[in-house]
Amino acid sequence: MNKKIQGYVDQLFDGYQESQQLHELKEEIMANLLARIEESVANGKTEEEAFQLAIKELGDISEVAEEISLNKKYEVIDEMFNRKPLEKKFAFGYTVATGILLFGMIVSLGLYFQKGELFLAVSSLFPFAVVSISAFVFLGLVQETSHQYGMKPIRAIFYTLAAALLSGGVFISFIAYLEKMGLKGRIDSLQDILAFHNEPLFLALAVLMPFVLPAICLLIFLGLTEKDRTKPSVFTSYNSSHHTDTKEMMVYGNLSGAIWIFSVGIFIALGFLWTWKISWIVFIFAVGFQVLLEAYFSNKRKSHT
Amino acid sequence: MKGKISSDLLRGHTDTIVLGILKNSDSYGYEISKIITEKSEGQYELKEATLYSSFRRLEKDGYITSYWGDETQGGRRKYYKVTSAGETLYLRNKADWEFTQNIINKLL
Numbered sequence: 190m191n192k193k194i195q196g197y198v199d200q201l202f203d204g205y206q207e208s209q210q211l212h213e214l215k216e217e218i219m220a221n222l223l224a225r226i227e228e229s230v231a232n233g234k235t236e237e238e239a240f241q242l243a244i245k246e247l248g249d250i251s252e253v254a255e256e257i258s259l260n261k262k263y264e265v266i267d268e269m270f271n272r273k274p275l276e277k278k279f280a281f282g283y284t285v286a287t288g289i290l291l292f293g294m295i296v297s298l299g300l301y302f303q304k305g306e307l308f309l310a311v312s313s314l315f316p317f318a319v320v321s322i323s324a325f326v327f328l329g330l331v332q333e334t335s336h337q338y339g340m341k342p343i344r345a346i347f348y349t350l351a352a353a354l355l356s357g358g359v360f361i362s363f364i365a366y367l368e369k370m371g372l373k374g375r376i377d378s379l380q381d382i383l384a385f386h387n388e389p390l391f392l393a394l395a396v397l398m399p400f401v402l403p404a405i406c407l408l409i410f411l412g413l414t415e416k417d418r419t420k421p422s423v424f425t426s427y428n429s430s431h432h433t434d435t436k437e438m439m440v441y442g443n444l445s446g447a448i449w450i451f452s453v454g455i456f457i458a459l460g461f462l463w464t465w466k467i468s469w470i471v472f473i474f475a476v477g478f479q480v481l482l483e484a485y486f487s488n489k490r491k492s493h494t
Numbered sequence: 495m496k497g498k499i500s501s502d503l504l505r506g507h508t509d510t511i512v513l514g515i516l517k518n519s520d521s522y523g524y525e526i527s528k529i530i531t532e533k534s535e536g537q538y539e540l541k542e543a544t545l546y547s548s549f550r551r552l553e554k555d556g557y558i559t560s561y562w563g564d565e566t567q568g569g570r571r572k573y574y575k576v577t578s579a580g581e582t583l584y585l586r587n588k589a590d591w592e593f594t595q596n597i598i599n600k601l602l
Binding site for chain 2: 220
């Protein structure tokens with residue numbers, strides 16, 4: 190029955206430009222039609238009779254549809270000339286999430302410098318990071334942007350759960366590793382680490398698995414059942430023209446992939462061969478190269494158009 | 495013909511009728527249309543589409559606000575809630591109507 194109602198409502202608004210408002214109106218109409226049908230069925234009508242009755246009661250929705258599509262046009266014009274500022278609740282949410290993350294970082298750095306224990310620092314960062322990452326994921330998905338509709342909160346909660354599981358798992362396994370290694374902030378020499386490296390690493394992986402596996406299953410399920418939330422608007426087509434050169438995009442993707450793979454390689458090599466204290470600087474260079482690459486390609490794209 | 499005219503007259507008061515129902519408790523489209531049918535003892539059946547237009551008008555002008563219910567099956571319901579501006583409008587429209595009714599009664 191749900192499918193039938195959905196099909197009917199979709200067909201009612203066929204030809205009107207999709208927008209967040211229309212999307213919500215459709216959802217509202219569907220829920221009301223369903224409530225009406227369920228009641229008629231409970232009163233002894235057949236499903237088909239109930240359905241026919243319900244759509245008769247619905248009447249002519251063209252007035253509302255017309256108004257919404259006009260609104261959509263205004264919205265497009267509005268967006269063309271002045272970008273809407275972020276909704277207050279989102280701005281608040283992002284600020285709080287950033288605050289939590291920063292607070293966690295400060296606490297963890299403070300602990301690290303005071304006690305000199307990496308284990309303690311990571312453990313104290315863990316709850317803050319997981320909370321703020323989850324908040325960012327949730328807010329980012331639910332928020333309506335100029336190109337996409339917001340996701341339904343229930344669905345976004347599942348994504349958030351997956352993200353929390355993943356980030357939590359990585360943290361916990363890292364903490365377990367550090368604990369087992371007994372690393373107190375000093376990573377002295379390659380020999381030391383290699384000497385009793387295997388067991389903690391195995392433990393870390395074993396701890397990681399129960400978090401990562403359900404998270405991945407959840408993500409696969411969500412990914413497979415995902416609906417396209419892209420807005421069909423003037424802007425999407427305008428923006429996508431930037432990316433029409435697929436070959437260029439591929440080169441860009443490959444180059445940036447290479448930058449990061451190389452830098453991870455250099456990071457590990459430098460760390461083992463020399464010292465971990467300095468090797469991370471590689472990533473700063475990687476970010477720099479990435480920015481340069483982006484600048485080069487966006488410049489090139491602009492000169493094309 | 496008589497039915498048609500009276501329903502046109504009634505339609506002009508849709509917004510006030512909706513506000514009056516929401517004043518008692520938050521509600522959603524189907525429930526509101528059911529209440530209207532019940533209250534008018536089946537003599538007036540508002541088309542749902544008319545309600546949607548009314549909701550949009552009222553919400554745009556800040557007389558009602560909406561929120562999604564947390565139904566898990568068969569789609570979320572959109573609930574409406576009257577604001578204090580809405581309650582004021584309701585009382586004013588009601589007073590206007592009583593005034594008009596009084597005069598029409600005298601004139602017709």
